[in-house]
Amino acid sequence: MTTTFKTITGIMILASALGLSACSSSGSNTGNNAASTNAPVAEASAPAQPASTAGPSPAAAEQSAPPAATAVPDTAAGNGAAAEDSATQLKELLELAKQGKVPGVEYAAHSGMIDEVEAAWGEPDTKESAGKGMYSTYGARHVVFGWNKGSRIFDVRSSAADLQQLTLKEIEQTLGKPDDTAVNGSDKIYIYHAGKEYQLKFIIPEATGTVDHISVFSERDSFNNMAG
Structure with a gap:
């Protein structure tokens, strides 16, 4: 047990x-x-990102951009516009000359009286005898009046600045060849008929080649020394 x-x-x-x-x-x-x-558990590692390729900086992009085209003035268009303006101006001069007038002056050759001018404009800067009559000069207005012994105006002259830009080439391109020519010292005078009563004259000094002044002339009144 x-x-x-x-x-x-x-x-x-x-x-x-x-x-x-x-x-x-x-x-x-x-x-x-x-x-x-x-x-x-170890996390699966994220796939590696590919290295980004850096783009060009704004400054580099600006430098690499082609230069902007420089606008070229359209000289042909400018010359065409100037020629059109001078042609219009010359046609207006001829039409006014047929009335005995120059631009900006209401007193006309043949119909105007020097007394009327003096009443409106006052006494001239100078008053002197020249050629076929007396001449009164208003310098500030760039206007000269020729008048006979009867006080009738036979010559109205203007030396306005816009007229002094005109050349003989422009004049002939619009009005054609002059009807007559004359010489006064170094000045050449180109004469166009403006109707039956008047002559339109362009006075061009040889030294400048451009108009010095124009004249709207009444031949008949230059001989009529007494107003009738």
């Missing part, structure tokens, strides 16, 4: 040892599994 008791006791001790060993093994496996479960 003693032997049987010892055997039973040994079996129980062995079973207890085996149970403890199993528990220890189970705890170890559980801990390993927990550690394995709790271990962070």
Whole structure:
């Protein structure tokens, strides 16, 4: 019986040892599994972005841009407009001359009287005898009147600035060749008939080649020394 008791006791001790060993093994496996479960999974690394190619800086882009085209003045158009303006001006001069007048002056050759001018404009800057009559000069107005002994105006002259831009070439292109020419010292005079009563004269000094003044002239009244 003693032997049987010892055997039973040994079996129980062995079973207890085996149970403890199993528990220890189970705890170890559980801990390993927990550690394995709790271990962070390494995140997949994001794919590397390709290095961006830097574009040219604004300054570099500006330098590389082709230079803007420079506008070239249309000289042909400008010359054409100037020629058209001078042609219009010359045609107007001829039409006024047919009335005995120059631009900007209401007093006409043949029909005007110097007394009327002096009443409206006052005394002239100078009054002197020249050629076929007397001449009164109004410098500020760029106008000279020639008048006979009867006070009738036979010559109206203008030296306005716009007239002094005209050349013989422009005059002939619009009015054609002059009907007559004359010379007074170094001045050349180009004469155009303006109707039956008047002459339109362009006086051009040789030194300048442009008009110095124009004259609307009544030949008949230059001989008629007494107003009738």
